[in-house]
Amino acid sequence: MAATKPDRNDDKKLKFDGLVISILGLTALTNSAYAIIAPFLPFKFEEKGIDAGWIGYVFSSYSIAVIVFSPLCGSFIKLTGRINLIIMGVNLMGLSFIAFGLISYIEDVNLFIVLSLLARFLQGMASGLL
């Protein structure tokens, strides 16, 4: 690295200003969104009488969305700009969380599974955009 930038100023220290703190905080927040449902989703599925195998699908639909949308993110930046893409991603993740909460009132088991897969996919899409 040092060879490509010989005039690099090594005395300058990284300052922890608002921008750095907000980047780090947003990263922590959106990554905790991945894992926050892990402890109690199995209980909810058991309560509704759903086969435990579906928990795995619900979890991996997030990762599938990340795989699909992270490479596309680069071309989206040219259309929207960096800040707008981040705002869209955070908003989409918040909306899909609220949707996931609303879904739990649905009594029908099949509809519940499909919609929770979809909400989780939207969460992953938002995470891919960030």
Add this chain to the structure above:
Amino acid sequence: MYSITANFFPDHKEEMIGYIEAVTGVGLGLGPLLGSALYAAGEYTIVGGYTFIFYSFGSFLIVCSFFVKSFFPTSIENF
């Protein structure tokens, strides 16, 4: 996130990516902790429970998105 880091901190790229990886680990660790704590609290109090977690977390993220524009300088767009 990484594209902003690479463009906005050209002198501190390596350092910032290290911090972002560390913070990713913090998020992945705190998530289940927070989730199970809130779910367990839901049995005794109003603050907690299955739907409360989703509503609170989702609305918190949406509130955060309003502050993103004020924290991130507009000169990011020029890179």
